[in-house]
Amino acid sequence: MSSHVSNHAKNSTHWMSRLLVMPSVSMLLLWMIIPLAMTLYFSTIQYNLLYPEDNAFVGFENYSYFIEDPGFWPGISNTLILVGSVLLITVVLGTLISVLVNTPFWGQGIVRILLISPFFIMPTVNALVWKNLLLHPVSGVFAHVWRFFGAEPVDWFAQYPLFSIIMIVSWQWLPFAILLLMTALQSLDQEQQEAARLDGAGIWSIFYHLTLPHLARPITVVIMIETIFLLSLFAEIFTTTGGGPGYETTNLAYLIYDQALLQYDVGMASAGGVVAVVLANIAAFFLIRAVGKSLTDHK
Structure with missing residues (x-):
């Protein structure tokens, strides 16, 4: 009985630590993924700052x-x-x-x-x-x-x-x-x-x-x-x-x-x-x- 309670307490502590870390990990992922996704997007279109309206999809041409x-x-x-x-x-x-x-x-x-x-x-x-x-x-x-x-x-x-x-x-x-x-x-x-x-x-x-x-x-x-x-x-x-x-x-x-x-x-x-x-x-x-x-x- 005591070992069962001990394991339950360990699992609760484990999940609590994950919940506490989750906001910072999520912010870190967003901070990395969003710029990378934008870079991948712009790398597949024809986008020049002098002609911003011309942004046709060009695939791997760039x-x-x-x-x-x-x-x-x-x-x-x-x-x-x-x-x-x-x-x-x-x-x-x-x-x-x-x-x-x-x-x-x-x-x-x-x-x-x-x-x-x-x-x-x-x-x-x-x-x-x-x-x-x-x-x-x-x-x-x-x-x-x-x-x-x-x-x-x-x-x-x-x-x-x-x-x-x-x-x-x-x-x-x-x-x-x-x-x-x-x-x-x-x-x-x-x-x-x-x-x-x-x-x-x-x-x-x-x-x-x-x-x-x-x-x-x-x-x-x-x-x-x-x-x-x-x-x-x-x-x-x-x-x-x-x-x-x-x-x-x-x-x-x-x-x-x-x-x-x-x-x-x-x-x-x-x-x-x-x-x-x-x-x-x-x-x-x-x-x-x-x-x-x-x-x-x-x-």
Whole structure:
């Protein structure tokens, strides 16, 4: 009798918790489904803001035009190069800097704050600082350094536009990687490291056999979170190069913006948005599997 009452109480609690969560879940679903449904709808009609009355159904024609757009394949390749390069820079430098900063030294707290602070700067402000104060070919800091050594200043956004974007975005996201990896290092077993040192293990051996395996899980999380945000990178490109010269810095997000707000073609931009969502979900699928494998391997 008592077990029956206990099960009944558990079921009541279970259903009550579901009822309490239902409003927030419903709002979240509406917040996601309604924009997605509208995007799917607009992607199947011919809808240009200059001719709003002409909205004939065209099926998959917008998708075909978007894929055949001259900026589509450069947008895909630039997106992959941007995401891959920033991930490589932030993970490698983030790991090395985190290990260095984890060693006790005078002023360690101030250095940690300075390392993390760039992450809290807005992307647009970050891009403007790099564009006008650092990379400007006449008055920028890099130009003065070049002249000091007798070299000709580089017009970064004209000669190396994609590399310039990679530098800007890497500087913005490197503190995020440092923050997560530095936090993970706090739980590293110091006694195990000390025992390895007493056994004659060098710095590289300790890093490779102890530190790096310990950081495998947080590195995977850094890669997953950064990839999700980097796939939608826009502000830095809009503020500095405007997707140019040509399509050299145009990624998928900027190409969709160009279709929607510069060419006023909402139908094709919506088709591009659906394509971007599909690609992002494919990337998220593999990233989630990688995270799951990392968590399983390090239990």
